Amino acid sequence: MSNTATLTDRLRGIYRIPITDGLGATGGGEEPDNPHAFVRHFETPPIQKEAAREIERLRAGIRAYLDGDYEHPRRHRPGKCAHGAYYYEECGSCIDAHFTALLSGNSAQDRNPGS
Numbered sequence: 001m002s003n004t005a006t007l008t009d010r011l012r013g014i015y016r017i018p019i020t021d022g023l024g025a026t027g028g029g030e031e032p033d034n035p036h037a038f039v040r041h042f043e044t045p046p047i048q049k050e051a052a053r054e055i056e057r058l059r060a061g062i063r064a065y066l067d068g069d070y071e072h073p074r075r076h077r078p079g080k081c082a083h084g085a086y087y088y089e090e091c092g093s094c095i096d097a098h099f100t101a102l103l104s105g106n107s108a109q110d111r112n113p114g115s
């Protein structure tokens with residue numbers, strides 16, 4: 001685990017403060033698996049938690065694309081995708097559909113705020 005909190009952690013009010021005095025953890029606030037940082041939790045307004053979820057949702061969609069985890073023609077093997085591309089072909093329309101759906105923001109997480 002990183003010594004510093006990610007942007008989404010900080011949006012949720014979670015800050016990790018590196019211990020740099022050379023003495024290490026002294027108890028209270030440290031992460032059990034990270035003796036080199038204190039963790040502080042602050043109250044945050046709901047909009048910040050919503051922003052954190054949106055960043056994570058968009059990142060997950062980008063990651064899904066990079067991992068090939070989207071409606072690629074290979075999923076329709078041995079047939080063709082909805083746009084007529086064979087499984088061994090690339091299909092720009094499949095890629096467009098993936099990102100259009102991602103930008104539409106109609107994920108399950110959006111319908112269940114607070115998760």
Ligand SMILES: [Zn+2]
Pocket residue numbers: 073081082083084085091092093094095
């Ligand atoms: Zn396609």
